[in-house]
Amino acid sequence: MEVAWLHLLPLLPLIGAAVCGLVGKWLPKGWVYAVALGSVLLSFLVGLRAFAGLGEGVQLFHQVAFNWFSAGPLRVDMAFTLDRLSGALTLVVTGVGFLIHVYSVGYMDEDPGYWRYFAYLNLFIAAMMTLILGDNLVAMFVGWEGVGLCSYLLIGFWFTDEEKAYAGRKAFIVNRIGDFGFLIGIFILFRQTGTVNIAQVNGAALPLGVASLAALCLFTGAVGKSAQIPLYVWLPDAMAGPTPVSALIHAATMVTAGVYMVARLSPLYVSAPGVLALVATIGALTALVAGLIATSQNDIKKVLAYSTVSQLGYMFIGVGVGAFFAGTQHLVTHAFFKACLFLCAGAVMHGLHGEQDLQRMGGLRKYMPSTHATFLIATIAITGILPISGFFSKDEILAQALHTRAFNFLTLTPASGIHLTFLGPAIYLVGSFTAFLTSFYMWRCYFLAFSGEYRGPESVHPHESPPVMTLPLWILAALSVLGLVLALPPSWVHGTALERWNWEHFTEGVFARPRGGSPEEFSALPGFGIALLVGWAGWAASYALYFKRGLAGDEVLTARAGAVRRALANKLYVDEFYGRVVVRPLWGLARGLWRIVDATIIDGLFVNGIPALIAWVGALARRFQNGDVQRYAAVTALGVAALLYVFLVRGG
Amino acid sequence: MDFFHAHQAQHYLVLGAILFALGAAGVVLRRNAIIILMSIELMLNAVNLTFLAFSRFPLVASSPTGSFLSGHAAVFFVIATASAEAAVGLAIIIAVFRSRTSLNVDEFDTLKL
Numbered sequence: 001m002e003v004a005w006l007h008l009l010p011l012l013p014l015i016g017a018a019v020c021g022l023v024g025k026w027l028p029k030g031w032v033y034a035v036a037l038g039s040v041l042l043s044f045l046v047g048l049r050a051f052a053g054l055g056e057g058v059q060l061f062h063q064v065a066f067n068w069f070s071a072g073p074l075r076v077d078m079a080f081t082l083d084r085l086s087g088a089l090t091l092v093v094t095g096v097g098f099l100i101h102v103y104s105v106g107y108m109d110e111d112p113g114y115w116r117y118f119a120y121l122n123l124f125i126a127a128m129m130t131l132i133l134g135d136n137l138v139a140m141f142v143g144w145e146g147v148g149l150c151s152y153l154l155i156g157f158w159f160t161d162e163e164k165a166y167a168g169r170k171a172f173i174v175n176r177i178g179d180f181g182f183l184i185g186i187f188i189l190f191r192q193t194g195t196v197n198i199a200q201v202n203g204a205a206l207p208l209g210v211a212s213l214a215a216l217c218l219f220t221g222a223v224g225k226s227a228q229i230p231l232y233v234w235l236p237d238a239m240a241g242p243t244p245v246s247a248l249i250h251a252a253t254m255v256t257a258g259v260y261m262v263a264r265l266s267p268l269y270v271s272a273p274g275v276l277a278l279v280a281t282i283g284a285l286t287a288l289v290a291g292l293i294a295t296s297q298n299d300i301k302k303v304l305a306y307s308t309v310s311q312l313g314y315m316f317i318g319v320g321v322g323a324f325f326a327g328t329q330h331l332v333t334h335a336f337f338k339a340c341l342f343l344c345a346g347a348v349m350h351g352l353h354g355e356q357d358l359q360r361m362g363g364l365r366k367y368m369p370s371t372h373a374t375f376l377i378a379t380i381a382i383t384g385i386l387p388i389s390g391f392f393s394k395d396e397i398l399a400q401a402l403h404t405r406a407f408n409f410l411t412l413t414p415a416s417g418i419h420l421t422f423l424g425p426a427i428y429l430v431g432s433f434t435a436f437l438t439s440f441y442m443w444r445c446y447f448l449a450f451s452g453e454y455r456g457p458e459s460v461h462p463h464e465s466p467p468v469m470t471l472p473l474w475i476l477a478a479l480s481v482l483g484l485v486l487a488l489p490p491s492w493v494h495g496t497a498l499e500r501w502n503w504e505h506f507t508e509g510v511f512a513r514p515r516g517g518s519p520e521e522f523s524a525l526p527g528f529g530i531a532l533l534v535g536w537a538g539w540a541a542s543y544a545l546y547f548k549r550g551l552a553g554d555e556v557l558t559a560r561a562g563a564v565r566r567a568l569a570n571k572l573y574v575d576e577f578y579g580r581v582v583v584r585p586l587w588g589l590a591r592g593l594w595r596i597v598d599a600t601i602i603d604g605l606f607v608n609g610i611p612a613l614i615a616w617v618g619a620l621a622r623r624f625q626n627g628d629v630q631r632y633a634a635v636t637a638l639g640v641a642a643l644l645y646v647f648l649v650r651g652g
Numbered sequence: 653m654d655f656f657h658a659h660q661a662q663h664y665l666v667l668g669a670i671l672f673a674l675g676a677a678g679v680v681l682r683r684n685a686i687i688i689l690m691s692i693e694l695m696l697n698a699v700n701l702t703f704l705a706f707s708r709f710p711l712v713a714s715s716p717t718g719s720f721l722s723g724h725a726a727v728f729f730v731i732a733t734a735s736a737e738a739a740v741g742l743a744i745i746i747a748v749f750r751s752r753t754s755l756n757v758d759e760f761d762t763l764k765l
Contacts, residue, residue: 627761630688634680 006063006080008046009090010129010143012039017122024115036118037101040125044094051087059083059509062135073194080133081199085328085510089132089260092335093253097125099472100248103343106469107244107350117157117242124150128253132260136196137186140261144182144225147254148175154249155241167240174234178224185217189268202267202512212272218265219279222258228286228316232309233575239301243346246301251308251342252335259315259331263324267512270322270406276514277407277420280320284401284430287313289572291437295444296554296568298358300345303445307382308338310434317427318397322406322514326396329503333389333483337381340476344375347465347473348449355456358445359551363454367462370470372450374477379446381480383439385535387528389483394435395531396487396504399524402428405516432534439538444553447546455551489524664705671698685748685755689741696734700727 016039024032050061060083068076082090101121108114127146134140148171156168190196192214193204206214222228227235238250249255262269262279269276287310294306311334318327349356351368365372377388384391407420454462464470486503493499500506545553558565567573624635671694678691707723715722749755 625763627763628758629760629763630680630757633676637676637680 001058001061003061003063005046006050006061006082006133007065007078009043009050009080009082009094009133010126012043012046012126013122013129014126015039017119017126020115020122021119024119027115029114032115032118033105036122037098037105039122040094040098040101043125043129044091044098047082047087047090047094050082051091054082054084054087068138074190074196076136076138076196078139079135080139081135082133083510084507085260085263086132088332088506089328090129092332093128093132094125096252096335096339096476097121097128097248099475100244100252100339100343103247103346103469103472104242104244106466107346108242111242113157117154120150120153120157121245121248124154124249124254128257131257134198136198137189137201138196140198140264141179141182141186144221144257144261145179147249147257148172148179148225151175151238151249151254154245155238157241157245161240164240167234167237171234171238174231175224178221178231181217181220181224182222185214185221188214188217198264202265206268206271208272211268212275215265215269215272215275216278218261218268219258219275222261222316223282224258225261226255226258226312226316227309228258228282228312229289232286232290233578235309236302236305236571239299239305243301243342243349246305247339247342247346250305251338255308255312256315256331256335259312259319259327262316262319263328263511266319266324266510269319270512270514273406273515276320276322277423278320280317280401280406280423280427283313283316283318283320284427284434285313286310287317287434288430288437291434291441293568293571294441295437296565297441298569299356300348300358300361300445300449301342301356303358303441304338304341304345307341307438307442310438311338311382313434314394314397314431317401317431320406321397321401321404321424321427322516322518323397323400323404324511325504325507326393326400328507329487330390330393330397332503333381333393333480333487336476336483337378337390337480340374340378340473340480341382343469343473343476344371344378347371347469350465350469351462352456353460355460358448360456361449361454362452362456362550363450364462365450367454368464370464370473374470374473375446375450377477378480379442381483383442383535383538384435384531385439385539387484387532388481389487390480391528391531391535392484392487392489395524395527396489398428398431398435398531399522399527400519401425401431402527403519403522404514405519406514408516432530435531436534436538436541439535440542443539443542444546447542447553448550451547452550491524661705661709664701664708668698668702668705671695671701683756683758685745685757686742688757689738689745692741693734693738696730700730703727703730 016035019027019035020032024035027035053061060081062079062081064077064079066078068078070076101118104117104121108117111117124147127143127150129143131140131143131147134143152168152172155171156165159165159168186196188210189201192206192210193201195201195204224231235250235255239246241250269279290306290309290313294303294310297303297306311330315327315330315334318324318330320327345356347368348361348364348371351364351371352361355361380386381388381390384394401424404424407423456462485498485501486506488498488502490499490502490504493502493505545556549556554565570576675691675693675695675698678694679688682688682691703723703726707720710720745755748760752759
């Protein structure tokens with residue numbers, strides 16, 4: 001249905017960003033808060049209204065705001081589509097975004113750059129809305145780059161700290177690598193289909209090779225944005241930004257854009273089953289590696305960052321095995337509990353004067369009851385030891401991976417089939433082991449921070465955060481629990497009032513089905529039993545090691561497998577490896593280009609060389625102009641004599 | 653007919669050439685401005701001699717204008733120009749001498765600026 005108000009969703013936060021950024025410095029603090037929070041809240045209400053309007057009769061709302069540019073067959077509109085998927089994500093982004101805005105009022109209150117902070121945050125919401133709602137790939141790309149820009153600005157928010165500014169640049173550059181692939185993917189799709197409209201691209205029947213190439217290129221963008229192997233290295237460093245930013249951008253929303261993009265283009269991806277297999281494999285590997293690294297980190301935000309990378313891996317498993325609903329469902333539930341976890345970490349840091357090191361926490365349960373309770377709820381949600389949201393959404397992914405038929409027809413030509421039937425079960429095993437790791441490191445984090453005795457310096461007195469910060473925590477914790485309604489297996493809620501809230505049921509018809517078909521009917525119960533066991537095993541291992549011993553638990557592990565732990569604590573030396581293999585050669589190349597091409601050839605040969613040549617010729621010519629008229633006369637006479645000789649004697 | 657018995661222009665032309673060369677050498681080699689002016693006069697007169705020689709011993713049988721007096725006419729122009737040149741040249745020399753108290757042309761190289 002064509003409507004005329006969808007543009008409000010990105011426009012309102014954009015106005016908020018403009019007001020805060022341009023005049024916020026001179027406005028009273030309360031006004032900046034009102035503008036920043038109000039614009040996101042209004043956007044949320046518009047989203048709610050739109051969401052409520054989606055029903056049996058109305059599949060989607062669509063609006064062409066304006067024609068951005070046209071060139072030949074290329075027509076790019078600033079146009080928005082709100083269907084069930086983008087509508088739900090709109091609510092997540094503006095809703096969670098609003099809560100984090102509220103939280104930020106408490107968190108950033110004492111920072112002199114608060115107006116700049118809120119301008120960036122609003123700009124981020126606007127860009128994210130453009131990304132989610134954009135009805136063509138170019139509009140999506142605008143949002144995609146916009147969120148990247150905001151991410152860069154907010155990671156390096158305290159830019160006077162060189163290390164934080166560096167982290168911002170790292171995030172930006174690593175994302176650029178992915179975005180390059182995204183752009184190439186758009187070009188390929190435009191060349192093949194003659195349009196950049198997502199619905200039309202999805203509707204086009206593309207040859208397998210082209211579809212695979214385009215899907216692969218686009219997935220490169222997703223790998224960068226969603227921090228998957230091999231481009232995940234920026235996300236842990238992105239924790240240099242303010243903690244609410246980590247919660248909003250680097251956990252709940254922006255980093256899931258890659259998953260959203262793959263899900264949005266599900267028809268393209270199911271027509272490229274080889275790429276789907278790659279997506280699932282990379283997701284599984286990322287989940288595993290990030291989960292392993294998270295077990296040995298001592299910075300509370302780094303633990304959560306690697307946890308985010310790991311959970312994003314799960315989402316890619318979901319979309320990779322063709323269960324797009326499962327991947328996006330985990331996206332939504334993860335947004336709730338991971339935002340909650342990050343905000344709790346922020347509250348902990350707030351109460352400990354910026355302390356991030358788990359080694360100097362402990363016993364915070366006494367001092368921060370609300371933070372403790374909400375962290376506990378969110379930890380239960382992510383580890384899945386009790387069946388609330390994370391349990392169901394994660395295990396839906398694992399069950400779909402185990403039973404998937406997406407890899408049964410990895411056909412190069414329709415006739416010759418390549419069957420990767422082992423891949424689904426293999427991913428299931430990796431995912432289940434990662435679930436164990438998830439449970440282990442999250443409970444380790446919980447035990448080290450909240451149980452035992454306080455280990456920090458005497459001078460720091462832990463205290464609870466103000467209500468403006470704890471209220472969002474409680475709401476997000478509640479959502480982490482209620483998220484289970486989304487994620488229940490559809491057969492459990494069939495015919496009940498809850499059915500319309502069920503994500504799989506809700507997104508019926510939004511996603512394409514994999515070529516091999518959907519999994520056959522399977523009973524969810526055995527999978528859930530195993531998942532529960534795995535979750536409890538992780539809890540038990542963590543409890544045995546850390547509950548009584550506290551920090552000494554790490555030493556037990558170090559005694560058993562010191563080398564492994566050291567490698568994990570050093571993030572498997574991936575940054576060092578990239579430094580050697582990518583950054584240093586590039587440095588060398590850049591240095592060579594600078595020294596040889598720039599300094600020697602351009603500066604030396606052209607910029608300075610040509611004037612030097614002219615000066616040299618001039619110096620030579622200057623000898624002839626010595627002001628001595630007699631010499632001129634002599635030369636003239638000799639010249640005339642020579643001419644006469646040539647013309648008269650030699651006969652010219 | 654060899655050179656020494658020729659009643660033709662050769663002798664005058666050779667003399668003119670010698671005078672011209674002497675004048676040119678003087679212009680190029682001498683350092684005193686007055687001598688240089690005198691050398692220029694010598695070159696002009698060498699040219700005059702050549703004009704007259706060709707006027708007296710024309711290279712063609714008949715002139716398209718009816719006579720060969722145009723050579724003489726040219727000489728008069730040269731004499732007139734030369735006297736004007738000498739007047740201006742001497743005036744310049746006097747002016748230069750007043751400001752530099754020298755007539756040595758080696759010292760006058762301000763043209764290169």
